[in-house]
Amino acid sequence: MNTNTTTDTTATPELAKESVFFQSNHEDLKNRPTVRGYDFNEGVDFSRLFETYKTIGYQASAVGQAIDEINRMISWRLVDEPLKEGEDDDEERKVTRCKIFLGYTSNLVSSGVREIIRYLVQHSMVDVIVSTAGGVEEDFIKCLAPTYMGDFHLEGEKLRRKGLNRIGNLLVPNDNYCKFEDWIMPILDQMVEEQKSKGTVWTPSRVINRLGKEINHEDSIYYWAWKNDIPVYSPALTDGSIGDMMYFHSYNTPGLVLDIISDIRAINNHAVYSKKSGMIILGGGVIKHHICNANLFRNGADYSVFVNTGNEFDGSDSGARPDEAVSWGKIKLDAKPVKVYAEASIVFPILVAETFAKTFKKKSSEELKLNKRSIFD
Numbered sequence: 549m550n551t552n553t554t555t556d557t558t559a560t561p562e563l564a565k566e567s568v569f570f571q572s573n574h575e576d577l578k579n580r581p582t583v584r585g586y587d588f589n590e591g592v593d594f595s596r597l598f599e600t601y602k603t604i605g606y607q608a609s610a611v612g613q614a615i616d617e618i619n620r621m622i623s624w625r626l627v628d629e630p631l632k633e634g635e636d637d638d639e640e641r642k643v644t645r646c647k648i649f650l651g652y653t654s655n656l657v658s659s660g661v662r663e664i665i666r667y668l669v670q671h672s673m674v675d676v677i678v679s680t681a682g683g684v685e686e687d688f689i690k691c692l693a694p695t696y697m698g699d700f701h702l703e704g705e706k707l708r709r710k711g712l713n714r715i716g717n718l719l720v721p722n723d724n725y726c727k728f729e730d731w732i733m734p735i736l737d738q739m740v741e742e743q744k745s746k747g748t749v750w751t752p753s754r755v756i757n758r759l760g761k762e763i764n765h766e767d768s769i770y771y772w773a774w775k776n777d778i779p780v781y782s783p784a785l786t787d788g789s790i791g792d793m794m795y796f797h798s799y800n801t802p803g804l805v806l807d808i809i810s811d812i813r814a815i816n817n818h819a820v821y822s823k824k825s826g827m828i829i830l831g832g833g834v835i836k837h838h839i840c841n842a843n844l845f846r847n848g849a850d851y852s853v854f855v856n857t858g859n860e861f862d863g864s865d866s867g868a869r870p871d872e873a874v875s876w877g878k879i880k881l882d883a884k885p886v887k888v889y890a891e892a893s894i895v896f897p898i899l900v901a902e903t904f905a906k907t908f909k910k911k912s913s914e915e916l917k918l919n920k921r922s923i924f925d
Contacts, residue, residue, distance in 0.1 A: 583605055611898060614895075621851040662769065679781075689727070700716060752811055757779075785806070826852070831855075832858050
């Protein structure tokens with residue numbers, strides 16, 4: 549038997565060469581930007597730094613795309629769209645803008661992100677707000693007493709014995725909630741009285757509006773929401789300290805009723821009657837779904853930015869990517885939504901700095917009026 553089949557071990561095997569040096573087609577990369585970060589040899593210029601985020605990669609690129617998406621929300625005017633048949637090219641088209649929905653979870657109001665949200669509301673930069681109960685009450689509580697920096701690793705048992713409540717690495721003394729009780733109980737008494745004597749129908753948004761008026765404090769998000777006629781919806785308003793207070797109050801002065809159906813009609817109509825709609829949603833859960841679902845009634849939002857740490861593998865709405873919302877009709881088919889996988893206290897200050905704060909221009913009364921719908925309708 550002839551076994552004279554030798555292998556040349558001095559030449560590179562063709563299979564290895566073909567596998568490693570497989571040829572790519574540069575046409576497939578046409579019009580794609582190249583990866584490049586910021587060069588600090590050019591000095592410290594934060595605007596240029598954040599502009600380079602788009603080509604850094606990973607979540608930095610998502611932040612850069614989110615900045616662009618929010619700026620599109622801010623800059624859009626009806627005059628940018630072609631005239632429809634029978635429509636006049638009047639001055640109103642120049643000041644009709646995108647209606648911006650802002651949603652956030654309670655932990656962000658507990659944190660220093662509260663001051664950034666307050667800035668947006670103070671200057672009427674957003675049009676509709678959705679928050680959780682904690683996102684409402686923590687704002688008022690901070691007007692009565694401060695929240696303190698703590699540590700993620702402080703022991704729960706020791707904190708409980710000291711009357712200190714931990715929110716991540718923040719600490720809220722239990723006394724703060726006692727002060728909140730002292731402040732809110734007389735207001736709830738008055739609400740019951742007005743319900744009985746005047747027939748006032750209290751909705752969660754109307755309660756928040758009234759509390760914003762009563763707090764009368766310029767540090768408060770909801771003081772400015774009241775002052776600027778910005779509706780705040782909280783479909784789970786009883787799921788927090790406000791609910792605790794309403795529970796105790798129901799024994800002392802029973803009878804307060806909250807109408808949630810009027811609020812769902814109101815927020816849905818904000819979406820339905822908007823010319824363009826934008827969503828900025830920080831976190832997940834009820835605030836994310838409530839805004840997205842309202843935009844379903846107009847066949848989807850035109851602009852969307854989600855900032856959260858959730859993933860979609862468990863099928864949760866909180867972790868769902870924007871593309872899932874497209875499938876439900878909550879985001880337009882031709883939209884360019886952005887999800888940033890990040891914790892919002894890191895990202896949201898950057899987003900606001902490069903969008904709302906950078907392009908701030910006081911709106912005329914006519915421009916503000918066009919995006920309003922009475923929260924009492």
